Amino acid sequence: MAEKIIMLACSAGMSTSLLVSKMQAAAKEKGKDYEIFAKSTADIDQEFKTNTPDVLLLGPQVAYMKDTVQKKADSAGVPMDVINMADYGMMNGENVLKFAEELMSR
Amino acid sequence: MAKSNNFGDFINKKVLPPIMKFVNTKPITALKDGMVYALPFIIIGSIFLILSNIPIPAVASALKASGWSAFFSQAYTTSFGFISIWAAVGIAYVYVRNEGYEALPAGLTSLSSFLLLQFLQVDNPLVGAMGKSGTGITDVAGNVVYSGAKLSQQIDKLPHVVQTYLTSPVTGVINNTWLGGQGMIAAIIIGILVGWSYSAMMRAGWKITLPEQVPANVANQFTAMIPAGVILTVSMLIYAFFKGVMSTDLLQLIYKLLQAPLQGLSDSLGGALIIAFLVPFFWFFGVHGGLIMGAITSGLLIPNTFDNANLYQHNQLSLANGAHIVTNEFYNNFINLTGSGITIGLVIFTLYAAKSVQLKSIGKIEFIPALFNINEPFLFGLPLVMNPFLAIPFFLTPVIVALTTYLVIYFGIVPPLNGVAAPWTTPPIISGFLIGGWKMAIWQAIVLVMSTGIYFPFAKKYDNYLLAQEQEKAAKGK
Numbered sequence A: 001m002a003e004k005i006i007m008l009a010c011s012a013g014m015s016t017s018l019l020v021s022k023m024q025a026a027a028k029e030k031g032k033d034y035e036i037f038a039k040s041t042a043d044i045d046q047e048f049k050t051n052t053p054d055v056l057l058l059g060p061q062v063a064y065m066k067d068t069v070q071k072k073a074d075s076a077g078v079p080m081d082v083i084n085m086a087d088y089g090m091m092n093g094e095n096v097l098k099f100a101e102e103l104m105s106r
Numbered sequence B: 001m002a003k004s005n006n007f008g009d010f011i012n013k014k015v016l017p018p019i020m021k022f023v024n025t026k027p028i029t030a031l032k033d034g035m036v037y038a039l040p041f042i043i044i045g046s047i048f049l050i051l052s053n054i055p056i057p058a059v060a061s062a063l064k065a066s067g068w069s070a071f072f073s074q075a076y077t078t079s080f081g082f083i084s085i086w087a088a089v090g091i092a093y094v095y096v097r098n099e100g101y102e103a104l105p106a107g108l109t110s111l112s113s114f115l116l117l118q119f120l121q122v123d124n125p126l127v128g129a130m131g132k133s134g135t136g137i138t139d140v141a142g143n144v145v146y147s148g149a150k151l152s153q154q155i156d157k158l159p160h161v162v163q164t165y166l167t168s169p170v171t172g173v174i175n176n177t178w179l180g181g182q183g184m185i186a187a188i189i190i191g192i193l194v195g196w197s198y199s200a201m202m203r204a205g206w207k208i209t210l211p212e213q214v215p216a217n218v219a220n221q222f223t224a225m226i227p228a229g230v231i232l233t234v235s236m237l238i239y240a241f242f243k244g245v246m247s248t249d250l251l252q253l254i255y256k257l258l259q260a261p262l263q264g265l266s267d268s269l270g271g272a273l274i275i276a277f278l279v280p281f282f283w284f285f286g287v288h289g290g291l292i293m294g295a296i297t298s299g300l301l302i303p304n305t306f307d308n309a310n311l312y313q314h315n316q317l318s319l320a321n322g323a324h325i326v327t328n329e330f331y332n333n334f335i336n337l338t339g340s341g342i343t344i345g346l347v348i349f350t351l352y353a354a355k356s357v358q359l360k361s362i363g364k365i366e367f368i369p370a371l372f373n374i375n376e377p378f379l380f381g382l383p384l385v386m387n388p389f390l391a392i393p394f395f396l397t398p399v400i401v402a403l404t405t406y407l408v409i410y411f412g413i414v415p416p417l418n419g420v421a422a423p424w425t426t427p428p429i430i431s432g433f434l435i436g437g438w439k440m441a442i443w444q445a446i447v448l449v450m451s452t453g454i455y456f457p458f459a460k461k462y463d464n465y466l467l468a469q470e471q472e473k474a475a476k477g478k
Helices: A014-030 A041-050 A060-076 A085-089 A093-105 B002-023 B026-052 B057-066 B068-077 B080-098 B104-116 B125-129 B148-156 B160-167 B181-203 B216-223 B225-246 B250-266 B269-284 B289-313 B328-335 B344-352 B357-371 B376-381 B388-410 B430-436 B438-477
Strands: A004-010 A034-040 A055-058 A080-082 B144-146
Touching (some): A004 A014, A004 A093, A014 A093, A034 A041, A041 A060, A041 B080, A055 A060, A055 A093, A060 A080, A060 B376, A085 A093, B026 B080, B026 B181, B057 B068, B068 B289, B080 B181, B080 B289, B104 B181, B104 B225, B125 B160, B148 B160, B181 B225, B181 B250, B181 B289, B250 B289, B269 B289, B289 B328, B328 B430, B344 B357, B344 B438, B357 B376, B357 B438, B388 B438, B430 B438
Parallel strands (some): A055 A080
């Protein structure tokens, strides 16, 4: 069982899965045991029930759904935020991982 | 910069919020996510469609003679061919699931209502075969062995009552026509209405509540009964109204009044250009344009694809026979080729011609995703979002590609798309071959070259700008 579960969500979970592999590499380097995965925003409800992630990160391309997702996340008690555009674009796994850790420790 | 910022503010504060509100409404969310359930059937069905109609004549006739062609057709018809069923079930299912209720009963209620609202009959095959313009009687290979005119002559000799009886519609069947593309808009409307009304009734507590001693499994079976009963009763009354008063059914009415005109609009040059323009337009403001336009247009473009698939299956694919130019593949595999904005040209620039560190490093990140039509690294990393340097080619490329692709099909230089659906992540040229044969594959290659040509000068300017910035920073660092 991983220490923490980090969930990313974008439109289909495709482009975000690129970032996931970068984040996994960054976590491994730091010696952290995280489960990191990407899903479509449509799967958020389901994942909250089954996988109970410790944090949810939203891709910037679906930032327009933030309000709806925020409500779901609040009621599930999962911290969430939108990933910084530049970090997302440059696929900067390290920065996004740091961002996730900050959200979890809040 | 100041000017474009004002414009950006205006779009961000005045134009986008209502659009986003619309896109985030429950019906549109249900439509977008519900259609996802149809996708596997469309793509698997496409494989059977190719197999039943392999574009190599010798292989095709061998398959036909051996009877396998018909088996493949059967599999195609019951997957891709039943696309409206998947839509009706999927949309109502997602709607109710998002409202937090057990959703499968709602999906099934939607299917039941969708079937209830149509005539369960098909035209008698004699009607289509008779007369000068009739198809006549054909053998297995499709050759006419008895002409329509001769057939009419024979039928005309019979007593009038027998004639009427022979040509009356066949009842006790489900008409495949309405389960396919023609029933699509009706399926979407019914799916949304059933999802909405089912959720509303659940919320209002319209359910049979059994005493606590009754096991939960047994009690659950009764939960759906009242909402389903109400929805089906209302559907039946609607059916009775249209049948009794207008001798038609809701599906035919929706098709004639709504779907056919809208499909025509989506299939026009203007429609293609607007769709092509709006994808980068939304993306420019950081919003997933591909997703939004896909949600709005798929209800029309998928039936367009379906019509072409049907023509292809019967070896009649041509514009003269009513094939559409703008189908869902026109959208997936041309307007969004290598990612929104058709950014392959930028990939090539960053890999071979870029001098700034930023462009060089991001080109390496984007290269592989671009082959699978994903370009978020570019959209956010270059970035393309809110970037005035690259705005012109970003908006222009999809529009020019849509225009030229429309024209090459229109003038018959390239045949119409064959209705095969490739997943949107299928790499360019391969997808072109699948959705339209080798000529389409070559045209896709030309599109990639066009993108390179359009982006190059603008990318060069941006690269110089970044390079100057980097050098300035380096100078300061020293």
